[in-house]
Every structure is written in C-alpha cells, then in structure tokens.
Amino acid sequence: MAEVKLENICKTYKEGTQAVKNVSCIIEDQEFVVLVGPSGCGKTTALRMIAGLEEITSGTLFIDGDEVNDLPPSKRQISMVFQNYALYPHMTAFGNMAFGLKIQNTPKAEIAERVNEAAKILNITEILNKKPRKMSGGQRQRIAIGRAIVRHPKVFLFDEPLSNLDAKLRGQMRIELAKLHQKLKATIIYVTHDQVEAMTLADKIIVMNQGEIMQIASPMEIFQNPQNKFVAEFIGSPKMNFISGTIQKKKNQFLFQNENIQIDLSALDLKSIQKYSGKEVDLGFRSEDVYADSNDLNNWFSLEVNVVARELLGNEKLVYGDFNGSDVIAKFRSEYEEKLNQVVRFFVNLDKIYLFDRTSGDRIY
Numbered sequence: 001m002a003e004v005k006l007e008n009i010c011k012t013y014k015e016g017t018q019a020v021k022n023v024s025c026i027i028e029d030q031e032f033v034v035l036v037g038p039s040g041c042g043k044t045t046a047l048r049m050i051a052g053l054e055e056i057t058s059g060t061l062f063i064d065g066d067e068v069n070d071l072p073p074s075k076r077q078i079s080m081v082f083q084n085y086a087l088y089p090h091m092t093a094f095g096n097m098a099f100g101l102k103i104q105n106t107p108k109a110e111i112a113e114r115v116n117e118a119a120k121i122l123n124i125t126e127i128l129n130k131k132p133r134k135m136s137g138g139q140r141q142r143i144a145i146g147r148a149i150v151r152h153p154k155v156f157l158f159d160e161p162l163s164n165l166d167a168k169l170r171g172q173m174r175i176e177l178a179k180l181h182q183k184l185k186a187t188i189i190y191v192t193h194d195q196v197e198a199m200t201l202a203d204k205i206i207v208m209n210q211g212e213i214m215q216i217a218s219p220m221e222i223f224q225n226p227q228n229k230f231v232a233e234f235i236g237s238p239k240m241n242f243i244s245g246t247i248q249k250k251k252n253q254f255l256f257q258n259e260n261i262q263i264d265l266s267a268l269d270l271k272s273i274q275k276y277s278g279k280e281v282d283l284g285f286r287s288e289d290v291y292a293d294s295n296d297l298n299n300w301f302s303l304e305v306n307v308v309a310r311e312l313l314g315n316e317k318l319v320y321g322d323f324n325g326s327d328v329i330a331k332f333r334s335e336y337e338e339k340l341n342q343v344v345r346f347f348v349n350l351d352k353i354y355l356f357d358r359t360s361g362d363r364i365y
Contacts, residue, residue: 002064002077002154002187003029004050009059011045011211019045021211022059027155027204032181032188036198037208037234043191044159046208050189051080051157064154079148080157083164085140087132093119093139094128097146111150118149121183122176138169142176149184158190162197174200195235199223207231227363229356232284238318238329240284244358249277256283256355260324267299267350272365280358287318289352290330299350303328307338321346 004027011020020042027033035043048054050061052073061068068076087096094115101111119125122142132140141161148156158177162170178201181188192198198205199219207214207222207230215227226232232240245258247265254270254277256263263283265273294300305321305328312334319338321328330346338344355365 003027003062004155004187004189005062006046006050007060007062009046009049009061010057011042011049011054012057019211020049023208023211023213024059025206025213025216027187027189030185030187032178032190032201032203033206034190034192034198034202034204035206035208036192036195037214039193041208042211043193043208047080047157047159047189047191050155051078052076053080077154078157079151079153079155080159081144081148081161083160085132085144085164087140087143089132092129092131093124093135093143093146096132096143097128097150100147100151114150114152115146118146121149121180122146136169137165138173141165141173145177145180154187156184156186156188158188160192161190162192163194170197177201196237199235205235207234209234226354229282229284229361229363232354232356232363236286238287238331240286240354241290241326241328243283243323243326243328244280245283246278246280247273247276247355249274256281261301261303263301263350265350268353268365273355276355276357276364281364282356282358284354284356285348285352287329287331289349290328290332291347291349292330292332292336294347297347297349300347301350303346303348304343305346307340307342307344309340310338 006023006025009020009023012018023046035046037043045054049056052071056069063076097115097118098111101114119128122145124139124142127135127139162173165173174197190201202219204216205219205222206216209230215222215231222231222235245256248255248257254265254273256265291297303323305323307319308322309320311318315334317332317334317336319330319332328346354363356363
C-alpha cells in the first residue's frame, strides 16, 4: 500500500467556480481516512483528482512518493468504488470482478486466483455465478468492492458507496468495511456526507466545507475538540446546541449573557476568553451534557425550555425544547417523564461548554 500526499491542491472550473481551495493533507500508509462534509463541499472533487478523473488546476499530488499529477488513472495504481456500483448487467459476479484483469491480459489462472481470494474475503463465493439482477444491494456492493480488490491497488478510493442502501444494510456494510480494512491493511480514502459513517470507520477524519479543510483529526478528537463552529455542528448526532450572546466583564467576573439568560463563566479558564469581552459569541453544548437535575454536576447553569417534541430511542430519548427561539436538545434516560408544551428546566454541565466567535466561527474556548 502507499502514502497519499496532497500539497496545495486546487480545482477551478472554466466558469470560475473554485471547488477545492488549497487542500493539503497526508494519508498515511494503511490508514483509513474519511473525507466528510455537506453536499458541494469539494470532497468528491478532491477524491476524483486523486483518482485522475478530474484535472488538478494547481498543487501537487503524490502517491507512494511519486508525483502523479500528469499520470492517467490506469497508471496510478488505485481502485475506485463508486456510489452506483457500475456493474455490467450481462456478466456474472465473477465476470464483473475479472473484467479489469482481462483487459490487462492477466493470465486466466491468476484471474481465477485473485477473484476467488477476493470472494472469500467478502463472503460472496456462493454468488460468483449470479448476475446483478439476482443480487441484493449489499451483494452488488460487495461485487463492486471485489472488483477493486482483485487489482491489488496501492490505494482504495470509495465515493459514498453505501448511500444507495437502506439503513439496516448500511449499518451492516459499515462493519464489513471496517473488517475489510483490517484484513487488507489497505490505504483507504472514503468520501461520505454521513458523519456516522465517518465516526464509525475512520482512523482520521478530514472535515471539508466550501472547498476547504476545516479540521483533520481522529474521530474522538474531532468530536471532543472541534476547531470551529462548523465542525462542532456537523459532527455529532444529534447536533450541538447553540445559544447566541455576548461576553461581558463585570469587575473580575466574566459573564455570557443575552436578553434571556446570564451565565457566570468564573469557573472556566478566563485567559482564553477575556480578550472577547464585549464581543458576540455562540455558546455550544451537546445533548448528552444536559441533565434533568443538578445532583451530579459541580458547575452548571439551567434553562427553562418548552418541550416541543420527543424521540424515543429505546433506553434513551431525545427531548426537544424551545428556549426563547433557540432549539435545545437533551438526551435523557427513557424513564424521564415530560409532556408536550410543558415548561421544564434543563441543567447544563458548565465544564462541557464550547464558545465560538460569532463572526469567524473559530472556537475560543
């Protein structure tokens, strides 16, 4: 397998649209890296430039230490798995997986060996003689992955491969892909808009927005220490809660306040926020850091919210509240009792809050 290195990669189309802006990152050998972000953020364009399917406007791309900007896809030693499978309907599973090798004039015995080896890895040996119309969506996806495996590439590229599957099958295939990575010890670059897929599969996540990299880190680092409001809001399910206000200094005390609430921030590290006195900020906190009472909290503040909806998740439930126009979501045990349109008090762990500059979106605490 191989390392992939992007140095100031840009993609600008003829009409002037800049899809990717100065993207620089390193995908280590045998690493599973997920590019994640909303539709139109540039993640698929970046993947297609790595594959050689899109021309690089500027910057340099290295695979296994070699510059490949001008190499055609067939010379880059990569395999790509697409969203729509792209299987030949008139061919069996074996034929689909073997097709690329036949074009390269690979000996028949080696083709059979590679296809059967991939089929064992993917647990699809029993369907090698079936045609796509007789396969389930998950089986078709396995065939598409098998077609990539038999080529013995240096790098695997996945472009939203699970988006056409139902929710249950997506969950199963996520587990299968994680197992596959362990078996192959492969370098994998995977594109998705689904942050659950990113958190489940990745060794490292690259969060993109509007053609730029917002943050690169491990899944838990991204979740626990987002660098900006976009990452904080995009990663995590349900999304982070936000309340808008300003930082105010009164004597030696710093407060977060708006017309509805005043929160004493004295328990926090004031060095990082004191220069924001008088400035507009967004205070963020996750649903799992909201409690029904303050018994287990050292530092906290409370919100009076009107319950507008609830979602039962088995042993947990999500309670949706309205705090003077701001949506607040709490994650409680299913035993928690509430009624719609009832005003209740949420207690928020002050030690788990985040503060973001309203203008730039950068995290300040």
